[in-house]
Amino acid sequence: MRWRRITAGVALVSILSAGLVLQNNIFWVRVLTLALLLSAVAQSWNLLAGYAGQWSLAQLAFFGVGAYSAGLLELRFHIPLLVGLVVAIAITALFAAVIGYVTLRIRGHYFALVTFLLTVSLFELVRYFADYTGGQYGLSVPFKPGTDILMLQFDNQIAYYYLAVVVMLIASATLWFVARSRFGLLLRAIRDDEDSAAALGVRVLALKIAAMAISASMAALAGVAYLATYKLMDAETAFGIHNSLDPVVAGILGGAGTLTGGVAGEFVLQPAIAQVNVQFGSLPGVASLLYGVILMLAILLIPQGLLRLAKPGGWRRHKQSVSARFRRPGSVAQAAKEPANVPDSSKEAAHDTQL
Amino acid sequence: MSVFMQVLVSSVLLAAVYFVLSLGLNIIFGVLDIVNFAHGALIILGSYATFFIHQATGLSPWLLIFVDMILVGGLGAILYAGYLRFTVESPLVRMFALIGFSSVVVSAILAIAGSDFRTVKIDYGTVNILGLPVRVSQIIAFGIALVLGVVTLALLNSTKTGKAVKAVVDDRVAVRLCGINDRRLSLLAFTVGAALAGAAGGVISTYVTFGPDSGLSFAIIAFAIVILGGLGDLVGGAIASLVVALVLTSVTVYWSSALTNTALFLLVLLVLLVRPRGVLGRGRI
Numbered sequence: 060m061r062w063r064r065i066t067a068g069v070a071l072v073s074i075l076s077a078g079l080v081l082q083n084n085i086f087w088v089r090v091l092t093l094a095l096l097l098s099a100v101a102q103s104w105n106l107l108a109g110y111a112g113q114w115s116l117a118q119l120a121f122f123g124v125g126a127y128s129a130g131l132l133e134l135r136f137h138i139p140l141l142v143g144l145v146v147a148i149a150i151t152a153l154f155a156a157v158i159g160y161v162t163l164r165i166r167g168h169y170f171a172l173v174t175f176l177l178t179v180s181l182f183e184l185v186r187y188f189a190d191y192t193g194g195q196y197g198l199s200v201p202f203k204p205g206t207d208i209l210m211l212q213f214d215n216q217i218a219y220y221y222l223a224v225v226v227m228l229i230a231s232a233t234l235w236f237v238a239r240s241r242f243g244l245l246l247r248a249i250r251d252d253e254d255s256a257a258a259l260g261v262r263v264l265a266l267k268i269a270a271m272a273i274s275a276s277m278a279a280l281a282g283v284a285y286l287a288t289y290k291l292m293d294a295e296t297a298f299g300i301h302n303s304l305d306p307v308v309a310g311i312l313g314g315a316g317t318l319t320g321g322v323a324g325e326f327v328l329q330p331a332i333a334q335v336n337v338q339f340g341s342l343p344g345v346a347s348l349l350y351g352v353i354l355m356l357a358i359l360l361i362p363q364g365l366l367r368l369a370k371p372g373g374w375r376r377h378k379q380s381v382s383a384r385f386r387r388p389g390s391v392a393q394a395a396k397e398p399a400n401v402p403d404s405s406k407e408a409a410h411d412t413q414l
Numbered sequence: 415m416s417v418f419m420q421v422l423v424s425s426v427l428l429a430a431v432y433f434v435l436s437l438g439l440n441i442i443f444g445v446l447d448i449v450n451f452a453h454g455a456l457i458i459l460g461s462y463a464t465f466f467i468h469q470a471t472g473l474s475p476w477l478l479i480f481v482d483m484i485l486v487g488g489l490g491a492i493l494y495a496g497y498l499r500f501t502v503e504s505p506l507v508r509m510f511a512l513i514g515f516s517s518v519v520v521s522a523i524l525a526i527a528g529s530d531f532r533t534v535k536i537d538y539g540t541v542n543i544l545g546l547p548v549r550v551s552q553i554i555a556f557g558i559a560l561v562l563g564v565v566t567l568a569l570l571n572s573t574k575t576g577k578a579v580k581a582v583v584d585d586r587v588a589v590r591l592c593g594i595n596d597r598r599l600s601l602l603a604f605t606v607g608a609a610l611a612g613a614a615g616g617v618i619s620t621y622v623t624f625g626p627d628s629g630l631s632f633a634i635i636a637f638a639i640v641i642l643g644g645l646g647d648l649v650g651g652a653i654a655s656l657v658v659a660l661v662l663t664s665v666t667v668y669w670s671s672a673l674t675n676t677a678l679f680l681l682v683l684l685v686l687l688v689r690p691r692g693v694l695g696r697g698r699i
Contacts, residue, residue: 116513161687168506180676180678180679187670304517343525344525348518348525350514358514362507384502
């Protein structure tokens with residue numbers, strides 16, 4: 060507990076001071092701004108996957124739905140971005156709840172698959188309705204010089220950095236409140252054993268839908284902040300299938316089911332991607348190669364995530380579980396040693412076959 | 415009327431190819447409980463193997479289907495035995511590991527072969543079916559797909575190993591209790607599933623143009639078929655292939671070819687709402 064407070068404090072102070080220290084290094088300010096915005100999305104993934112056990116592939120899509128909603132509200136109805144933000148979050152939450160109502164009743168594999176199809180479908184729809192969404196050129200909101208809080212418009216890059224800090228903090232606080240609440244406890248009960256939870260009277264479907272709506276709102280908040288920062292949102296950024304891996308990779312890398320895993324993951328991932336892009340120019344596919352390699356290695360070597368590895372005693376536990384896994388793959392003893400956040404296969408598989 | 419007939423004929427021809435697309439996915443899902451997100455990557459590897467070997471040696475693309483099966487099946491075996499086996503034993507986690515693998519394969523293809531769209535050109539002319547011109551190569555692809563599908567079903571139903579695989583689909587614990595080595599069966603299923611994906615890639619390379627990202631569209635078709643047919647239900651899959659082929663062809667003809675994935679997404683949502691166990695109601699959920 061004390062360890063957690065100290066590291067969280069150190070991380071927060073360094074994030075807050077980084078904006079001032081890096082004032083003149085615009086490249087890194089941009090990289091870290093993006094990392095902060097995407098951390099909010101990774102945290103939203105972590106809420107749904109790490110705590111509720113629903114491994115979504117549509118978190119970046121919800122980020123996109125939020126941004127497109129707010130952008131269209133501004134362009135079509137001249138609603139200022141700060142007001143549009145609230146509406147966009149409501150729209151995205153409702154949208155996620157509807158999708159959740161259909162998909163969350165069936166467990167396991169389907170959810171990841173359907174959220175994947177949702178992302179692909181939204182990509183097509185945005186391209187198809189190009190008259191409204193700007194199609195392949197993306198949706199851009201007008202840029203006016205000067206500062207206008209109502210339009211979330213600032214006259215320097217550092218202000219956007221702190222906007223991203225605020226977004227990340229709101230998302231993290233939401234995750235923290237959910238994790239500590241009775242609601243979060245019930246979500247973890249559903250994650251660990253859905254049938255037992257249902258048998259004890261937990262309203263499984265309603266809670267899962269609520270978790271999905273909350274996590275989609277967190278992603279939508281980040282999406283609107285992204286739109287405010289870059290004045291542009293396009294289909295590839297929000298609904299591109301390679302990009303949609305970003306919150307997943309960050310969440311797993313940092314640690315599914317940890318309070319700050321998403322942030323830690325993004326702060327490793329984004330600088331790495333920026334470095335690789337600098338090294339190789341913009342060679343096509345380099346970023347998605349990096350996502351793939353990191354995802355494969357993280358799942359193989361540190362499935363519990365970097366944060367749990369860095370904990371006192373984490374390295375020792377890690378060595379034990381990894382060596383057990385490599386010596387006797389698939390043994391029951393190995394499954395027992397793995398961290399608790401990983402969904403239990405044997406129970407779910409047994410249940411499926413009984414049905 | 416003639417447009418409708420055209421839709422019908424090309425759907426039936428496509429359905430057999432689509433069925434082969436979904437076979438490997440269904441087998442891997444049934445035995446390992448994993449939705450193989452790398453399915454599209456394995457298919458597209460088969461297509462590229464056919465394309466490049468055909469270009470280099472001039473061998474018949476139909477013959478190369480066997481080469482695809484060996485190459486992609488071998489890669490699948492290496493992937494399972496050398497990587498997937500050592501990951502945490504959870505279908506969900508392994509599914510995401512396969513997403514990572516898929517990402518690696520697609521970016522590698524993009525880096526090596528570029529983003530050009532390709533197709534394996536064969537021209538045997540056309541024949542008339544029901545008064546409509548159909549390419550002969552499409553009919554051969556249909557025939558090969560049909561043979562692949564029937565052989566796979568026959569092997570599953572009549573050989574001892576095939577029956578063991580079907581038994582694992584039904585109840586893994588009971589299979590273990592019977593003294594069958596289910597880990598070896600898992601490796602076998604993953605290898606066969608990958609080989610079938612490679613074969614599907616070989617067949618489809620003569621049918622359509624493909625680029626590095628096309629594996630994704632093929633995989634989406636396979637996902638839709640497997641869900642519509644019922645997870646683990648191969649006969650349901652055959653029926654679903656026809657339905658999906660009809661839906662896709664109709665959407666392309668009557669609506670827009672830019673919305674095929676959306677049509678499949680809506681189809682999947684509908685199936686999950688009204689018939690989550692697939693058309694025959696025998697699939698697992």
